[in-house]
Amino acid sequence: MEIRKVGVVGCGIMGAGIAQSCAQSGYPVTASEINEELLNKGLGIIKKSLAKSVEKGKLSKEDEEAILGRVKGTTNIEDFSDCDLVIEAVVENMDLKKKVFADLDRICPAHAILASNTSCLSVTEIAMATKKPDKVIGMHFFNPVPMMALLEVVTTVISSEETFNTVQSFGESLGKTVIVAQDKPGFIVNRLLGAFMLEAVRMVEAGIATREDIDNGMVLGCNHPMGPLSLADFVGLDTMYYIAESMYEELKDPKFAPPLLLKRLVTAGHLGRKTGKGFYDYT
Numbered sequence: 168m169e170i171r172k173v174g175v176v177g178c179g180i181m182g183a184g185i186a187q188s189c190a191q192s193g194y195p196v197t198a199s200e201i202n203e204e205l206l207n208k209g210l211g212i213i214k215k216s217l218a219k220s221v222e223k224g225k226l227s228k229e230d231e232e233a234i235l236g237r238v239k240g241t242t243n244i245e246d247f248s249d250c251d252l253v254i255e256a257v258v259e260n261m262d263l264k265k266k267v268f269a270d271l272d273r274i275c276p277a278h279a280i281l282a283s284n285t286s287c288l289s290v291t292e293i294a295m296a297t298k299k300p301d302k303v304i305g306m307h308f309f310n311p312v313p314m315m316a317l318l319e320v321v322t323t324v325i326s327s328e329e330t331f332n333t334v335q336s337f338g339e340s341l342g343k344t345v346i347v348a349q350d351k352p353g354f355i356v357n358r359l360l361g362a363f364m365l366e367a368v369r370m371v372e373a374g375i376a377t378r379e380d381i382d383n384g385m386v387l388g389c390n391h392p393m394g395p396l397s398l399a400d401f402v403g404l405d406t407m408y409y410i411a412e413s414m415y416e417e418l419k420d421p422k423f424a425p426p427l428l429l430k431r432l433v434t435a436g437h438l439g440r441k442t443g444k445g446f447y448d449y450t
């Protein structure tokens with residue numbers, strides 16, 4: 168199936184990035200938010216990102232205008248009625264995602280594919296909120312979307328081969344390398360990254376090494392761009408805690424159980440960079 172028009176639900180960090188990537192690859196995009204203020208904020212993320220590329224000489228002024236011309240913002244979900252593919256990027260909440268998918272199922276054309284950018288929720292459960300679960304799939308992008316080369320496509324026991332083939336070609340048309348995961352907690356990247364980051368927290372908790380030495384070990388010894396504890400502060404300790412908890416809940420594997428130190432930091436409001444304190448002090 169050919170994708171001619173794309174919809175993106177939620178124009179936050181990820182939705183804005185996804186809408187920008189699609190428009191940059193030539194697709195007309197409709198991006199939605201819950202109100203005008205958030206919509207303007209989301210469209211502002213795209214404008215700022217494109218302006219930066221122009222400043223750096225990576226994009227011409229004409230291309231910037233053409234890309235912006237392909238993005239239409241809306242606060243009305245009915246505007247997805249002519250989309251061939253809709254990618255959902257609302258906050259990570261199962262009830263909200265189910266509601267969005269049930270609405271999209273009613274509004275979008277019968278041939279439309281509905282994709283979720285969820286980080287750790289079950290795509291199968293989201294799909295069952297629709298009457299066409301074979302047309303629902305996971306498209307897990309990485310932040311910042313226009314710069315990150317990876318797309319993790321998440322298939323389910325109900326998603327069809329046609330849905331997968333279409334989404335794979337679409338992802339490649341965005342210039343992404345597509346990897347395929349089954350609908351299991353954490354998919355590929357977060358399953359590995361989660362275990363790695365949680366182990367780093369346990370090492371601090373057990374007094375095995377300082378946070379600086381753990382981070383330096385991975386940066387200088389393994390060429391990681393950022394150590395696991397700096398990365399935890401960057402992602403947000405509350406997000407990390409939520410992902411660990413939901414993976415542990417499904418897998419019952421102790422390596423995903425959130426360490427008490429992480430729980431205490433979250434309780435204290437030390438959520439990382441966004442609050443100025445986490446494993447490190449940014450104040």
Ligand SMILES: NC(=O)c1ccc[n+]([C@@H]2O[C@H](COP(=O)([O-])OP(=O)(O)OC[C@H]3O[C@@H](n4cnc5c(N)ncnc54)[C@H](O)[C@@H]3O)[C@@H](O)[C@H]2O)c1
Pocket residue numbers: 176177178179180181182199200201205256257258259260263267284285286287307308309310
């Ligand atoms: N931030 C990351 O690094 C990252 C990476 C991969 C996947 N994800 C996933 O992407 C999704 C979005 O994450 P984010 O970081 O962009 O969050 P965010 O909070 O920046 O953006 C979510 C946006 O969705 C909007 N929204 C909520 N309900 C809506 C509705 N009914 N209709 C339209 N818009 C609605 C919110 O107003 C908000 O602006 C989550 O599922 C998250 O797990 C995030």
